[in-house]
Amino acid sequence: MKNKVFISHASRDYRDSNGKIIEGNAISQIIKVLDDNNISRWIDESGLLSAKGWCKQLKNAIDECNIVLFISSQNANSSDNTANEISYAYEHKKHIVPLRLDSSPYHKDVALNLSRLHFLKYYEDKNKALESLVLTIKGIHTPIILNSNDVYISPVLGEKTVMGKVPSLLITEIFTSQNISVVCNNFNQLLNIYSCEFSNLKLFIDKLLSIEDILNYDVKRNLFVTLITDLTNKDNEFDRFELIIYYLFLMYLYNYINDQVMAIKIQKKISSVKFKKSFIERNGDDINEIANGAMKTALFVGSVAAMLNGKGTLGRAGVAGLKTKDKIKCVKSKTEVQNVENNFETLKNISLSIIFNN
Known part of the structure; x- marks a missing residue:
């Protein structure tokens, strides 16, 4: 299964106060690079989830991804919601890839978790950072089968x-x-x-x-x-x-x-x-014989009645049928049950x- 990336970001770096995507923003450029390289990703497109605070939908989204791309910025590092996303990702052993839009320090609640992680410096060289981002993500291999036996x-x-x-x-x-x-x-x-x-x-x-x-x-x-x-x-x-x-x-x-x-x-x-054989399976051949006898008796009586009522052709056909060796099979025979x-x-x-x- 291919990698899937959860994009943790501050909505203010992506959308303006009216909810419209900010023209030329860095996150849109990052999304485009991921899409161009066929890297599956998830982002809170509308910004509504982040606006409502930390919620179950965001947890579920992180669960479905094996990589969390943390878009570090002054806005992101002052957001408790973003800190919650990173803490949850760290606790659940996600691969966390920090990409820094500026040099602002990490949120105090995640600084310890991220301090030893290598980060990409978007603010110094955008093209180099994006190129390294793609290589980093494609180089991550998360085992999706737990057993190795x-x-x-x-x-x-x-x-x-x-x-x-x-x-x-x-x-x-x-x-x-x-x-x-x-x-x-x-x-x-x-x-x-x-x-x-x-x-x-x-x-x-x-x-x-x-x-x-x-x-x-x-x-x-x-x-x-x-x-x-x-x-x-x-x-x-x-x-x-x-x-x-x-x-x-x-x-x-x-x-x-x-x-x-x-x-x-x-x-x-x-x-x-x-x-364990059922009663019918244990007595299949006998049941078939009984069924055949009952059917033949019924067929004979019906045929005679047909002839007496002037339906000779139908009656003679019934009698002829009694002479055939064809058997009616109601249940599996003993041979079939043995198979x-x-x-x-x-x-x-x-x-x-x-x-x-x-």
């Missing part, structure tokens, strides 16, 4: 494709991909190929997807922990394939925050998941074969 999945003998998908490949990509969108898509595919399309787990997958664009390490980790907390002890809400995928989801979340101990603890639970159970055991074995290397 190798995950290995042993090949599972006899694995077959399920609805055209290879489960082990989907699961391998879940634990090795650095793209949360790919991870969420693969979890949804697992639910779909194992007929769990309406699982409540999809709601949690959507929550995971919403975390993707958060760049701040602490904020992102806290959201993962919250998601784990919301999912904990929901084992009894899922069964069979759905339960294994639920455990895989928890394993992924723990691995992401570098807690392999808990990931392995969750993995051990998978060995106790059993394929489902084999898929279950394969998914279980794949999940148990995941090896976490710290």
Whole structure:
């Protein structure tokens, strides 16, 4: 994911008392340079947020960025709102890049945090400062994936494709991909190929997807922990394939925050998941035979009634149908249920074969 810059500034350096952008102001030039270099940025365009004081919207904006560009000036250094932005950014481990429009000292509440940071001197050489700004931002690399652990999945003998998908490949990509969108898509595919399309787990997958664009390490980790907390002890809400995928989801979340101990603890639970057949699955062939007998009886009675009522063609067609070997299938046969159970055991074995290397 590309860097995103929060521009911390004093609104008086950007807009006049009527709210209009000041012609030729430095901040507009800085914005243009960022835009020209395809650097994503956020700024309080209207100045209304700053005018209302420090607020949740500004915190959220900083959370979405990994870099805070502090436009230091006499106005900015006398503003408590700007000081709050820098303090919040510092506390949340943002990359702070100071660019000074003048030589005024920093606000007393942020001076200690910024004193050791290299700053760019816009007031001495505008072009050099802007050129250095672009190079500095492009040189910043913030890890957006928390885990740095190798995950290995042993090949599972006899694995077959399920609805055209290879489960082990989907699961391998879940634990090795650095793209949360790919991870969420693969979890949804697992639910779909194992007929769990309406699982409540999809709601949690959507929550995971919403975390993707958060760049701040602490904020992102806290959201993962919250998601784990919301999912904990929901084992009894899922069964069979759905339960294994639920455990895989928890394993992924723990691995992401570098807690392999808990990931392995969750993995051990998978060995106790059993394929429990329903009454219909246990008696599928018998139910199909009974259904066929009942249908044939109904068809014979209906055909005789049709002939007696003068509807000979319809009646003879019905009787002819009784002679065919076609069978009506109400539920899965024992063979089909066995195939489902084999898929279950394969998914279980794949999940148990995941090896976490710290």
